[in-house]
Structure formats: C-alpha cells, structure tokens
Amino acid sequence: MTVSRPHSQFPWLKSRYQAVAGPWNDIGVQAKFYGRALRSTFEGVTHYRVELLRLIAQMGLGAGALILIGGTVAIVGFLTVTTGALVAVQGYTDFSEIGVEALTGFASAFFNVRLIAPATTAIALSATIGAGATAQLGAMRINEEIDALEVMGIRSMAYLVSTRVVAGLIVVIPLYCVGVLASFWAARFGTTMLYGQSTGVYDHYFRTFLNPTDLFWSLGQCVALAVVIMLVHTYYGYNASGGPSGVGEAVGRAVRTSLIVSAFVLVMISLAVYGQSGNFNLAG
Numbered sequence: 001m002t003v004s005r006p007h008s009q010f011p012w013l014k015s016r017y018q019a020v021a022g023p024w025n026d027i028g029v030q031a032k033f034y035g036r037a038l039r040s041t042f043e044g045v046t047h048y049r050v051e052l053l054r055l056i057a058q059m060g061l062g063a064g065a066l067i068l069i070g071g072t073v074a075i076v077g078f079l080t081v082t083t084g085a086l087v088a089v090q091g092y093t094d095f096s097e098i099g100v101e102a103l104t105g106f107a108s109a110f111f112n113v114r115l116i117a118p119a120t121t122a123i124a125l126s127a128t129i130g131a132g133a134t135a136q137l138g139a140m141r142i143n144e145e146i147d148a149l150e151v152m153g154i155r156s157m158a159y160l161v162s163t164r165v166v167a168g169l170i171v172v173i174p175l176y177c178v179g180v181l182a183s184f185w186a187a188r189f190g191t192t193m194l195y196g197q198s199t200g201v202y203d204h205y206f207r208t209f210l211n212p213t214d215l216f217w218s219l220g221q222c223v224a225l226a227v228v229i230m231l232v233h234t235y236y237g238y239n240a241s242g243g244p245s246g247v248g249e250a251v252g253r254a255v256r257t258s259l260i261v262s263a264f265v266l267v268m269i270s271l272a273v274y275g276q277s278g279n280f281n282l283a284g
Contacts, residue, residue, distance in 0.1 A: 040158035059129045076179045088188075088191045091108070109206045109209045110209055118218050122222070130168075130229050141238065142244065169226050172226035235254075236254035
C-alpha cells in the first residue's frame, strides 16, 4: 500500500507553500552567506593581502577609462558637489522668502552631514564599486573560475568575497571625506559667490551648527552602508547563474536590493542616533 504525499494530491497546496516559504528561504540563504563572508574576513586579510591591496587600488582609482577622470573618487566628488549646490540653491531661495537667508550655512552643516553625504556616498558605492564586484564574480561563476579556485585549494569565500568587503570598507573612508568636503565647498561657493551672501555670515552660522560628533556618526553610517552594500553585491555575483544574461540580471538585482537595504539602514541608524535627541549644536 502506497501513501501519497499531500502535495501530490493537492498541487495547489504545494504552490501556495512555495510562494509563502520561498522568500523566507531566500532570506535565510542570504543570511548564511553573509555570516560565512564575515567569518572569513580574518582569513582573507591575513592570507590574501596582495589581492586585498589590488582590490583597494582598483576600487579607489577604478579601471580602464575610469582612471582618466579620477576614478571613483571623482564620481563621488561630482555627485556631492551637485547635491551641495542644490542645498545652496534651495536653502537660500526658500530661506530668503521668510527673511532668514543667513541660515543657509545652518542647512549646509545640518543636512550635508546627516543625510546628503552618507546617502550620496552609498549610491556611488553601489553604482560603481558594488556593480563592478557583482559583474566580476558573476563572470567568474559563469566561466566556472570559482569552481577552479576551490579545486586548487583556495577558499573562494575568503579570497573573493571577504577581501572585497574589507576593501569596500577601507575605500569608503576617503570617499566619504572627499564627498563631505565637496558638499561643504559647493554649498559655500553657491551661497557666497552666486547669491552674494557675506562669507562671514555664512561661516558664522555654518560653524555654529556644525557638530563634530555628527561627522563621526555620519562616517559610521557610511562604514555600515559600505559593509551592507558589498555583502549584497558579492552575494548576487557569487551565486549568479544563467549564462551571460544571468550576470546582467544579477547586477540589476544587486543594485536594487542594495539601494533598498541602504535606505533602510540609513533610516534605522538615524533613528537610533537622533531619534530621542536631535543632538542639536548651538555652540559659538
């Protein structure tokens, strides 16, 4: 006597179960991958230092034609300059309507540090370094190069994934410094040179409301975002499938997922740091 399984008698039940359990299984698989990647970090730093240095140089300066324009640093600088200029334009024009255009320096010190610089750096990191890492790992997976590394006795998780996570963590620090300085300069230049506000007035309100503690928290946000972005991108590249078209799909999924997760992490850290107290600086 044979006993049939429930899903063989009720195929709709199996499809319903897969529809509900499938996304949760994917989350579990990703969490397991992230744990393995973080656990292999020490091994990647100690055993694959040459590869780590190569990745740091590649992520910071770029490859190919990207080097000619200054690499990833130039891209981050350009993005933050434009956003800083928007702070000057919107801040000065809106504040001038109620007669407090002097507070444009406050807007620059407040919004550039807490929101614009971390978010812009995360977007640039995802669109350039993260997408490149996904494409590289995806091509290696499709060409069975990752399997070849395992056959040669090289731990692909530490060699390919952990080194890229650490490299992204290191590279994001100078990228953030360039980004926040560029946003400060663009806001000051637009307000004082284009709109004609006195540099003394702008600098007074800028220094009054600029809290050094916010800079450290902002840098911490960028570091956390860099780790999350590199983990997401390496996961989709490491597990790419479906031939050359699968690599493109993996890059698209990685970019979308990393941007969503980055926004969530940014909101959560902001709530944790500024949720109870605004940490408002009135010194000066």
